[in-house]
Amino acid sequence: MLRRGRATREDGVGQLTVAPEVAAEAAPTGRRRRLRVPGLGRRRRTAADGLDALGLGAPGVPGAPVAPVEEEVTGHERFGLRDLLSEASHGIGARPGRLFLTIIGTVLGIGSLVVTVGLAQTAAGQIARQFDAVAATQVVVEPASAQTRDGQRATGRIPWDVEERLGRIAGVEVVGAIAPVSIGDARITAVPVNDPSAPALASPQVLATTPHMLEAVGGTVVTGRYFDEGHDARADRIVVLGARAAQRLGVHRVDRQPSIFIGDRSYTVIGIIDEVKRRSDLLDAVILPVGTARQDFRLAALEEAHLRMAIGAGPVIAEQAPLFLEPNEPERIKVQVPPASSTVRQNVQADINAIFLALGAVALLVGGLGIANVTLLSVRERTGEIGLRRALGATRRNIGNQFIVESGVIGLLGGLVGAALGVAVVVVVSLAKEWTPILDTVVVIAAALLGGVIGVLAGLYPALKAARVEPIHALRGGP
Amino acid sequence: MTDSPTGLAPLAGPGVTDPAAPPPVIDLRGLSRTFPGTPPVEALKRVDLVVDRGEYVSIVGPSGSGKSTLLHILGLLDRPTAGDYLLDGVSTATVSENERAHLRGGRIGFVFQAFHLLPHRTVLDNVLLATLYSGVPRGERRRRALEALDRVGLSHRLDFMPTVLSGGERQRVAVARAVITRPHVLLADEPTGNLDSATSAGVMDLFDELHADGLTLVVITHDPKVSARAQRQVRIADGRLSEVA
Numbered sequence: 001m002l003r004r005g006r007a008t009r010e011d012g013v014g015q016l017t018v019a020p021e022v023a024a025e026a027a028p029t030g031r032r033r034r035l036r037v038p039g040l041g042r043r044r045r046t047a048a049d050g051l052d053a054l055g056l057g058a059p060g061v062p063g064a065p066v067a068p069v070e071e072e073v074t075g076h077e078r079f080g081l082r083d084l085l086s087e088a089s090h091g092i093g094a095r096p097g098r099l100f101l102t103i104i105g106t107v108l109g110i111g112s113l114v115v116t117v118g119l120a121q122t123a124a125g126q127i128a129r130q131f132d133a134v135a136a137t138q139v140v141v142e143p144a145s146a147q148t149r150d151g152q153r154a155t156g157r158i159p160w161d162v163e164e165r166l167g168r169i170a171g172v173e174v175v176g177a178i179a180p181v182s183i184g185d186a187r188i189t190a191v192p193v194n195d196p197s198a199p200a201l202a203s204p205q206v207l208a209t210t211p212h213m214l215e216a217v218g219g220t221v222v223t224g225r226y227f228d229e230g231h232d233a234r235a236d237r238i239v240v241l242g243a244r245a246a247q248r249l250g251v252h253r254v255d256r257q258p259s260i261f262i263g264d265r266s267y268t269v270i271g272i273i274d275e276v277k278r279r280s281d282l283l284d285a286v287i288l289p290v291g292t293a294r295q296d297f298r299l300a301a302l303e304e305a306h307l308r309m310a311i312g313a314g315p316v317i318a319e320q321a322p323l324f325l326e327p328n329e330p331e332r333i334k335v336q337v338p339p340a341s342s343t344v345r346q347n348v349q350a351d352i353n354a355i356f357l358a359l360g361a362v363a364l365l366v367g368g369l370g371i372a373n374v375t376l377l378s379v380r381e382r383t384g385e386i387g388l389r390r391a392l393g394a395t396r397r398n399i400g401n402q403f404i405v406e407s408g409v410i411g412l413l414g415g416l417v418g419a420a421l422g423v424a425v426v427v428v429v430s431l432a433k434e435w436t437p438i439l440d441t442v443v444v445i446a447a448a449l450l451g452g453v454i455g456v457l458a459g460l461y462p463a464l465k466a467a468r469v470e471p472i473h474a475l476r477g478g479p
Numbered sequence: 480m481t482d483s484p485t486g487l488a489p490l491a492g493p494g495v496t497d498p499a500a501p502p503p504v505i506d507l508r509g510l511s512r513t514f515p516g517t518p519p520v521e522a523l524k525r526v527d528l529v530v531d532r533g534e535y536v537s538i539v540g541p542s543g544s545g546k547s548t549l550l551h552i553l554g555l556l557d558r559p560t561a562g563d564y565l566l567d568g569v570s571t572a573t574v575s576e577n578e579r580a581h582l583r584g585g586r587i588g589f590v591f592q593a594f595h596l597l598p599h600r601t602v603l604d605n606v607l608l609a610t611l612y613s614g615v616p617r618g619e620r621r622r623r624a625l626e627a628l629d630r631v632g633l634s635h636r637l638d639f640m641p642t643v644l645s646g647g648e649r650q651r652v653a654v655a656r657a658v659i660t661r662p663h664v665l666l667a668d669e670p671t672g673n674l675d676s677a678t679s680a681g682v683m684d685l686f687d688e689l690h691a692d693g694l695t696l697v698v699i700t701h702d703p704k705v706s707a708r709a710q711r712q713v714r715i716a717d718g719r720l721s722e723v724a
Contacts, residue, residue, distance in 0.1 A: 078614035094599040388595045393584015393612035395577045
C-alpha cells in the first residue's frame with residue numbers, strides 16, 4: 001500500500017515538504033505499475049501520479065485498487081466517439097434499400113409536422129397582413145346595397161351628421177365621411193387661362209369629406225391645414241389638395257393663398273395632405289368640405305364613413321352603428337368591423353393544427369415503430385457481429401451505444417429529409433395560393449432534431465437487446 | 480491472495496515457483512463449469528491447467544467433451560461456476576463485466592472456425608475492428624493493421640471484401656485481426672474446421688511462425704494432425720484434462 005505523506009504547498013511555488021520514505025517510494029515512477037481502478041474513468045498523467053502518491057491528488061483516488069490490472073492504454077483511445085460514429089455509419093450504409101424504407105415513416109411524420117406548422121404560420125401571416133395594427137382599429141360604414149335592374153343601388157343612406165351621431169358610440173375615436181363629387185365637364189386648373197392649344201388633361205378627382213375624415217384615415221397635413229366644421233357649415237369655397245394632385249396642379253405652398261379653379265369657380269387652397277393609411281385616392285384628389293360640395297355641386301349622399309375605434313370596440317360598433325344611423329331600418333347600413341384578429345388567427349391555426357398534428361403524430365409513431373422494428377431485425381441478423389465485437393473487447397455499453405447511434409442517425413436522416421420535404425410543400429402551397437410562405441427556421445431545425453430523438457427512443461429497446469446478446473451463443477456457427 | 484499491494488503478481492501459487500519469473504499466461508485452478516438443468520450438466524470438472532508464456536498448446540477431444548466450454552472460459556466469454564482462472568497472474572473471478580471485456584480486447588486474440596469476418600467491410604476494416612475496442616492508439620492503428628496483414632501475407636488484398644476471398648485467406652485475415660492487438664494469448668477454436676487440408680497446412684504454418692515469434696497459442700481442435708503441430712498436447716474428455724505424453 002502506498003503510504004500517504006504529509007505535504008504542504010505554498011502559493012503554487014512548489015515548496016514541498018516530503019517525508020523521506022514517501023519520496024523514495026514515489027521517485028522511481030518509471031518502475032511503478034500503473035493501477036487501474038474500475039469505474040474511475042481516465043487516469044491522470046505521470047506528474048499527477050506523483051502528487052497522488054503524496055496525497056495531493058484528487059480525493060477520489062483511493063489507496064486500494066479493487067482489482068489491480070495493468071493499465072496499458074488511456075481510456076479515450078478505446079472505442080471513442082469517432083469510432084462509435086464510424087462503426088454506426090457503416091452499419092447504416094450497409095443496406096441502403098432498407099435504410100430508405102426505414103426512414104419513410106419518419107420522413108412523413110416530420111414532413112407533416114413541418115407542413116402543419118409552416119402552413120399555420122403562413123396563414124397567420126396572411127391574416128396578420130389583412131388585419132394589421134392600423135386595420136385592426138378601422139371601421140367602414142356604408143349603406144347596404146341591393147341588386148336592381150339598373151345595377152347596384154344603395155338602399156340605405158348615411159346622414160349628413162354622421163360624425164356627430166357615430167361619435168356618441170363608446171369606443172369610437174374619430175369619425176369621418178367621404179363622397180365622390182361629380183363636377184360634370186368642369187376642368188380643374190391652377191390658372192384661369194383658357195389655352196385652346198393646351199392638351200386636355202384628365203382632371204383630378206374631386207372628393208368631399210367631413211372635417212374629421214383626415215384624422216379618421218390617419219393622414220397628415222404637409223402644409224397649411226385641413227378644413228373644420230366652420231368651413232363646412234358656411235360652405236366656404238376652400239379646398240385641400242392631396243399631395244399628388246397638388247403636384248399636378250403646381251401648388252406647393254399655401255401661405256400666399258393660391259387658388260384653383262373648378263370650372264370657373266375659384267377655390268382657395270388651404271392645405272396639402274399626404275400619407276393616408278386608407279383611401280389613398282385622397283392623395284390624387286381635390287377635397288372639398290361636404291357643405292361646399294352640397295351647395296356648389298349638389299352632392300346627394302355620402303358614400304361611406306370611416307371610423308377609428310379603440311381596440312376591441314368592434315363588436316359594439318358593429319351592433320350600434322346601424323341603429324345610430326338608421327334607427328328604423330338598421331339592416332340598411334353595413335358595418336365592416338375588423339374581427340378580433342387574434343380569434344381569427346387562432347381559429348385558422350386550430351383548424352390546421354388539429355388535423356395535421358394528428359397526422360404527424362400518427363406518422364411519427366409509425367415511423368418510430370418502423371425504426372424500432374428494423375433495428376430489432378438488424379440486431380437479430382447481426383448477432384454474429386455483436387458476438388464478434390464482444391469477443392474483440394466491446395463492452396455491453398459499446399454495443400448498445402452503437403445501435404442507439406445507428407437508429408438515432410437513421411431518425412435524424414428521416415428528420416432532415418422530412419423537414420426539407422415539409423419546407424418544399426409549404427413553399428409550393430404558398431405559391432399556389434399566392435401567399436407569402438412563413439416558416440420559423442427554429443421549427444425546421446427542431447423538427448429535424450426531433451427525428452433524431454425519435455430514432456434514439458426507437459433504438460433503446462433494440463439496443464438493450466443487442467447489449468444482452470451473449471457472445472457465446474452469438475459466435476456459435478454463422479458466417 | 481492476488482491483491483498484492485503493488486498490483487504485481489502473486490508471490491506464490493501452483494504455477495509459479497520462482498518469484499522473479501513472469502506469471503503464467505493462463506492458470507486454471509480447480510475450475511468447474513456446470514450448466515443448470517435436470518440433471519445439471521458438468522462440462523468441466525475441477526480442471527487445472529497452466530499455460531506459460533510462449534507455449535503452444537493444443538487441446539484435443541471429441542465433440543461434447545467440454546472443449547468449447549473450456550475455450551469460452553479461457554476467452555473470458557463465460558464464467559466458471561467454481562474454481563479460479565488467473566490471466567497473467569490476476570484472478571478473473573471478481574472482475575466486472577466491463578473489465579472482462581477490456582481484458583478480452585487487450586490480452587486475448589480469437590480465431591474462430593467460422594472466421595467471423597464482417598461481410599460488408601474490407602479486409603483492412605475487418606482487421607482494424609480489433610483495434611477499436613482494445614485501445615490501440617488511433618495514430619498507430621493503420622500501421623499495425625498493415626503490418627499484421629503483411630505478416631499473414633495478405634498485403635495485396637487490403638481492399639477486398641471477405642466474401643471474395645478463399646477460406647484460407649479469410650482465416651488469415653482473422654489471424655491478422657487476432658494478432659494486431661498484440662495479445663498475450665491467441666485462442667483458436669477449430670481454426671481449420673472449415674478448410675481443406677492444403678489451406679489448413681498454410682494456416683498451421685502461420686501458427687508455427689507466430690509461435691516462433693513468441694506468441695502464446697492455445698488451439699482447440701479435434702483434428703489429430705493439427706494437434707500434433709503443437710509443442711504440448713492436452714486431451715479433454717468428459718470434462719477432465721490430461722496431458723498427452
